[in-house]
Amino acid sequence: MTTYPKTSRLMNRGTDFLGCDYAILCGAMSWVSERNLVSAISNAGGFGVIACGAMTPELLDTEITETKKLTGKPFGVNLITMHPQLFELIEVCKKHEVTHIVLAGGIPPKGSVEAIKGESGDDAKVICFAPTLALAKKLLRSGADALVIEGMEAGGHIGPVSTSVLAQEILPELAADHLVFVAGGIGKGQAIAGYLEMGAAGVQLGTRFACATESIAHPDFKKAFFRASARDAIASVQVDPRLPVIPVRALKNKGTEAFTAKQIEVAGSLDREEVAMAEAQLQIEHYWAGALRRAVIDGDVEGGSLMAGQSVGMVKQEEPVADIIQTLMAESEEALTRR
Structure with a gap:
C-alpha cells in the first residue's frame, strides 16, 4: 500500500475523527451519493456520505441497510435541515448506529443536534456547514463536532463567498482548536495540500467523484x-x-x-x-x-x-474511486514534498 506521510500527518486529526485512512469526504450529491459510490469511497479509504435529500425515512432505512452490505468501513449520512421528517430520519440513523451525520441546508432546528448526539452526548458526531465565521462559531457553541466550509465554486446549493476567501477567514480563527473541512472547487491534490497547510482537517469533494466508475449516474x-x-x-x-x-x-x-x-x-x-x-x-x-x-x-x-x-473542467474520464483518491493523495504529497 502506498503511503503519503506528509499528507497523512496533516490529515491526522481528520482521519481520527472520521475513522478512515484519508480525510477526504464525498460531498452528498442527491441520486449520485448512494450505496454504490458511498461504499466504494469508504472501501478506498475515504469517507462516503449518503445523500438523503428528499428520501422518506423508509427509503433512507433501505439505503443505509444496502450500504452496510457493501462496506464495513465508516460512512455518514447527509440530512437536509428543512426536511419535514428530519427527526424521523435522525431516528433511522440512530437505529443503524451511523457514526456521523452531516446537517446541510441551513441552521439546524432546535433539538436536532441533541437528538443526534443522544443522552450520552456521543451517539453520533455532527458535522455542519458554515458559510460565515460568525455562524461557524455559533454552530460550534451549539454542539457541532466539525464544520465544512464550502465556497461558491461548489456544485449544487452554494453560498456567496469563494472557498479561498472562506479558508482565509475561518481557518486561522478556528482550525487550531476545531475540526474544519474545506470544500468547493477542489479537483487536484495540490489544492488539498494548500488547505491542509492552512490548518484544515481534511477536504470534501463532490464533482470529482460524480463520474467515477462506481457512480450510477447515466x-x-x-x-x-x-x-x-x-x-x-x-x-x-x-x-x-x-x-x-x-x-x-x-x-x-x-x-x-x-x-x-x-x-x-x-x-x-x-x-x-x-x-x-x-x-x-x-x-x-x-x-x-x-x-x-x-x-x-x-x-x-x-x-x-x-x-x-x-472543478468540472478537471473531470476528463471515468475512473475507479480508488484511483481518484490515490491520485489526489499522490498530488498532495508531491506538492508538500516540493515545498
Missing part, C-alpha cells in the same frame, strides 16, 4: 461533465427577492432556464397567497430533486439539472 450525464469547462458551471439567478432561493451551480442547459420560469410560477403563488413561504421554498427544493433525477438517472442532459462545481 453515461450521458457523465459525458456532459467530460465535455464541460469551468465556465460552463453557472449559478442560478434569484428572480424574486421575497423568495430567498439558495443559488444552485449546474451546467447551463434548458433546465437552468426552466428553473427561472419555476421561480416566477412559485412567486405568483405567493402573490396570490396560495402557499406559505415555507411551502414555496419546499416547492423549489422538490423542483431541483426532480430535475436532478432526470439528469442523473434518466440521462436527460437538456431538461434535467446537471449540478456541477467549477
Whole structure:
C-alpha cells in the first residue's frame, strides 16, 4: 500500500475523527451519493456520505441497510435541515448506529443536534456547514463536532463567498482548536495540500467523484461533465427577492432556464397567497430533486439539472474511486514534498 506521510500527518486529526485512512469526504450529491459510490469511497479509504435529500425515512432505512452490505468501513449520512421528517430520519440513523451525520441546508432546528448526539452526548458526531465565521462559531457553541466550509465554486446549493476567501477567514480563527473541512472547487491534490497547510482537517469533494466508475449516474450525464469547462458551471439567478432561493451551480442547459420560469410560477403563488413561504421554498427544493433525477438517472442532459462545481473542467474520464483518491493523495504529497 502506498503511503503519503506528509499528507497523512496533516490529515491526522481528520482521519481520527472520521475513522478512515484519508480525510477526504464525498460531498452528498442527491441520486449520485448512494450505496454504490458511498461504499466504494469508504472501501478506498475515504469517507462516503449518503445523500438523503428528499428520501422518506423508509427509503433512507433501505439505503443505509444496502450500504452496510457493501462496506464495513465508516460512512455518514447527509440530512437536509428543512426536511419535514428530519427527526424521523435522525431516528433511522440512530437505529443503524451511523457514526456521523452531516446537517446541510441551513441552521439546524432546535433539538436536532441533541437528538443526534443522544443522552450520552456521543451517539453520533455532527458535522455542519458554515458559510460565515460568525455562524461557524455559533454552530460550534451549539454542539457541532466539525464544520465544512464550502465556497461558491461548489456544485449544487452554494453560498456567496469563494472557498479561498472562506479558508482565509475561518481557518486561522478556528482550525487550531476545531475540526474544519474545506470544500468547493477542489479537483487536484495540490489544492488539498494548500488547505491542509492552512490548518484544515481534511477536504470534501463532490464533482470529482460524480463520474467515477462506481457512480450510477447515466453515461450521458457523465459525458456532459467530460465535455464541460469551468465556465460552463453557472449559478442560478434569484428572480424574486421575497423568495430567498439558495443559488444552485449546474451546467447551463434548458433546465437552468426552466428553473427561472419555476421561480416566477412559485412567486405568483405567493402573490396570490396560495402557499406559505415555507411551502414555496419546499416547492423549489422538490423542483431541483426532480430535475436532478432526470439528469442523473434518466440521462436527460437538456431538461434535467446537471449540478456541477467549477472543478468540472478537471473531470476528463471515468475512473475507479480508488484511483481518484490515490491520485489526489499522490498530488498532495508531491506538492508538500516540493515545498
